[in-house]
Amino acid sequence: MTHLASTPSTLGCALLGLLARSPSTGYDLARRMQRPVGYFWSARHSQIYPELARLEQDGLVSHEVVDGAGPRPTKRYAVTAAGMEALRTWVATETEPQPVRDLETLRLWSVWTVEPETARGLVRQARVRHEDVLRAYEEELSALEGTPEARDRSHPAFASVLTLEGGVRTRRAAVEWCDWMLDRLR
Amino acid sequence: MTHLASTPSTLGCALLGLLARSPSTGYDLARRMQRPVGYFWSARHSQIYPELARLEQDGLVSHEVVDGAGPRPTKRYAVTAAGMEALRTWVATETEPQPVRDLETLRLWSVWTVEPETARGLVRQARVRHEDVLRAYEEELSALEGTPEARDRSHPAFASVLTLEGGVRTRRAAVEWCDWMLDRLR
DNA sequence: CCTTTCATGTAATGGGTTACATGATTCG
DNA sequence: CGAATCATGTAACCCATTACATGAAAGG
Numbered sequence: 271m272t273h274l275a276s277t278p279s280t281l282g283c284a285l286l287g288l289l290a291r292s293p294s295t296g297y298d299l300a301r302r303m304q305r306p307v308g309y310f311w312s313a314r315h316s317q318i319y320p321e322l323a324r325l326e327q328d329g330l331v332s333h334e335v336v337d338g339a340g341p342r343p344t345k346r347y348a349v350t351a352a353g354m355e356a357l358r359t360w361v362a363t364e365t366e367p368q369p370v371r372d373l374e375t376l377r378l379w380s381v382w383t384v385e386p387e388t389a390r391g392l393v394r395q396a397r398v399r400h401e402d403v404l405r406a407y408e409e410e411l412s413a414l415e416g417t418p419e420a421r422d423r424s425h426p427a428f429a430s431v432l433t434l435e436g437g438v439r440t441r442r443a444a445v446e447w448c449d450w451m452l453d454r455l456r
Numbered sequence: 457m458t459h460l461a462s463t464p465s466t467l468g469c470a471l472l473g474l475l476a477r478s479p480s481t482g483y484d485l486a487r488r489m490q491r492p493v494g495y496f497w498s499a500r501h502s503q504i505y506p507e508l509a510r511l512e513q514d515g516l517v518s519h520e521v522v523d524g525a526g527p528r529p530t531k532r533y534a535v536t537a538a539g540m541e542a543l544r545t546w547v548a549t550e551t552e553p554q555p556v557r558d559l560e561t562l563r564l565w566s567v568w569t570v571e572p573e574t575a576r577g578l579v580r581q582a583r584v585r586h587e588d589v590l591r592a593y594e595e596e597l598s599a600l601e602g603t604p605e606a607r608d609r610s611h612p613a614f615a616s617v618l619t620l621e622g623g624v625r626t627r628r629a630a631v632e633w634c635d636w637m638l639d640r641l642r
Numbered sequence: 643c644c645t646t647t648c649a650t651g652t653a654a655t656g657g658g659t660t661a662c663a664t665g666a667t668t669c670g
Numbered sequence: 671c672g673a674a675t676c677a678t679g680t681a682a683c684c685c686a687t688t689a690c691a692t693g694a695a696a697g698g
Contacts, residue, residue, distance in 0.1 A: 279685080280559060287566040297649050307565065310558040317686060319651060340649025341693040354569070361566050362574045365559060367585055373466060373554045375496040375619050380473040380547050382615040383540070388548045389609070399553055423575070423641070429568040432640070433561050436633045443629035447622045454618070455609070465657080483677050503658060505679060526677025527665040 281321050284311050286357040291426045293348035390455050397448035404441035407434050467507050470497050472543040477612045479534035576641050583634035590627035593620050
């Protein structure tokens with residue numbers, strides 16, 4: 271009997287979420303973690319491989335060896351029934367508000383210490399960034415919207431549309447905020 | 457001569473930003489880190505005390521012993537001229553986009569795996585939270601807006617207004633987004 | 643031929659949370 | 671008289687990043 275499976279770490283649940291959408295190798299998970307998931311969670315391969323091993327020990331994922339180009343055997347992972355259950359439980363579980371870490375705002379909070387021109391540069395830079403991410407969200411959203419899967423509440427695409435819409439809305443608000451600040455800094 | 461002062465850590469700069477606004481004890485910094493700074497950066501006292509020691513070693517802050525209720529000498533810290541310069545440099549320095557960690561969105565991204573009623577509960581919960589933070593931002597903002605300091609670009613209150621306005625705008629967008637989702641989940 | 647992509651791992655280090663430890667004063 | 675507040679520190683642990691290590695196949 272395997273040891274009592276406690277709730278996996280957040281990273282573990284992120285990986286379960288990815289694998290529930292489609293089975294992947296660890297390498298592939300690292301790629302998928304960059305975009306579009308990377309906009310709200312990220313991890314490097316050095317963190318992913320040990321986590322996959324832990325998930326497998328707990329019986330939440332399993333792997334089969336497939337053909338691949340690496341020096342070691344290439345493993346394709348998939349969620350097990352227990353893993354799917356763990357994912358569902360995690361999604362439904364109440365979580366207390368996480369501490370936010372927003373470096374951009376932290377710097378802005380000390381902007382009174384620098385020259386107005388420096389401050390404007392800072393805000394302009396932030397605006398460009400928000401706009402870039404906004405565009406990426408919009409592109410991805412327009413690719414999904416209108417498809418029949420996006421309407422099906424039990425289909426991954428439905429959840430993707432929800433999160434992308436949130437990204438679009440908050441980034442749009444951020445761009446408008448930057449414009450508002452630039453106006454105040456004139 | 458003290459050893460070459462490299463740029464302090466982000467936490468170090470956060471503390472410099474706090475101390476530049478007003479000198480404090482480590483205990484007080486921990487309190488001030490909860491609200492309102494805590495909305496975009498946070499730290500516990502166990503992290504703050506060693507960081508203060510490091511900053512002092514680099515000559516960026518200094519302390520004087522004052523009367524206090526603790527078992528050890530109570531130290532009031534203040535930024536030095538070098539510390540102020542380091543803060544200004546850090547604010548003006550370009551930073552590459554930080555990886556975002558948004559647990560709420562990560563869970564939402566896997567919402568297709570659960571029942572619609574569970575999904576609605578999740579979004580309702582998120583809405584309450586965003587609204588609570590929004591209200592806190594608005595209160596703090598209304599206390600500052602209209603004061604003469606809020607107009608002075610070299611006064612801390614000016615920067616506070618900028619960040620609070622951003623908080624209000626993004627949280628408002630988030631609440632509207634939740635309503636949009638609840639509509640889609642009907 | 644050199645770089646990129648596929649592919650999986652480990653080790654060292656840094657950042658952050660939780661828990662341990664201490665002790666005076668104030669308030670209910 | 672017990673709990674909360676003031677006040678500072680250390681230790682153990684977890685999470686995450688960077689760097690080290692290996693090697694085949696494909697494309698420019």
